[in-house]
Amino acid sequence: MIDLYSTATPNGHKVHVMLEECGLDYRQHHIDIGAGDQFKPDFLKISPNNKIPAIVDSDGPDGKPMSLFESGAILVYLASMVGKFLGTTDREKFETLQWVMFQMGGVGPMLGQAHHFRMYAPEKIEYAIDRYTNEAKRLYSVIDRRLAESQYLAGNSYTIADIATFPWLRSWEKQGITLSDYPNLQRWFEEIAERPAVKKGTTLFVDARNTVIDDKAREVLYGATQYAKR
Incomplete structure (x- = not known):
């Protein structure tokens, strides 16, 4: 049995969808x-970086409970x-992993910053908005x-x-994107959005x-609580 610790964010949705798939x-x-x-404290024991999602597999690879944090690692584990x-x-696995790393190292962090500075920052900083929207x-x-x-990324x-x-990519409008400007991506996006596991996982x-x-x-x-020493 998998215990899922999460909430409705893009990183959370990755694992929600994967569990359903x-x-x-x-x-x-x-x-x-x-x-x-x-x-x-109980959550930090399984996710020391205090981020969601995290899972605990009661029957890990050696038959003992195993906890995992970092959404990319969880996806590889479940796959x-x-x-x-x-x-x-091997070729297929490395093709897949390079695009997973592209998401983890680029898509998530950069789109997250675009979303933050466009939607949540307490002051509108033109330089930051332009930088992350362009990225x-x-x-x-x-x-x-x-x-x-x-047909697919890998x-x-x-x-x-x-x-x-x-x-x-579900929040493309809030990232300053017009989806029709990227027709191949839009085709892929609309296809994936219709998968039953995606529909269910993104509502969790x-x-x-x-x-x-x-x-x-x-x-x-975003404040002092996030950066307090633990």
Whole structure:
């Protein structure tokens, strides 16, 4: 049994979708990041970087419980568990992993900054908005060019590279993007959005999410609480 500790964010959705795609049984534990649940000692034991998502597999590779944090690592773990969505040959696996790393190192951090400075920053900083919006457009272009030559990011099979990337592109409007400017990406996006596991996984914890970021939540997410020594 997989215990899932998460909330409705792009990184959370990656793992929610993957669990649904794999057909694995899992228990849900909501982590309210606006209230500071991510800093509680029990959660820090399984996610020392105080970020969601995290999982605990009660029957790990050696038969003992295993906890994992970092969404990319969790995707690789689950893919290895079920023998799907990673590729079968070494070439396929490395093709997949390079696009997962592209998402983890570029798409997530940069689109996250674009979203933050455009939507949540307490003051509008033109330099930051321009910098991260332009970087978002560059990354969308990279993905669009890739999808001009293959059906999915890692080739002609749906993999964890697609599962990792899709949730980050769902907020394209808030990132300053016009989706129709990237027709190959739009084709891929609309196809993936119709997958039953994607539809279900991207609704997980949505009802529990507080969509209003008040002063307390802002301080927890972006202020001194986030940076306190633990």
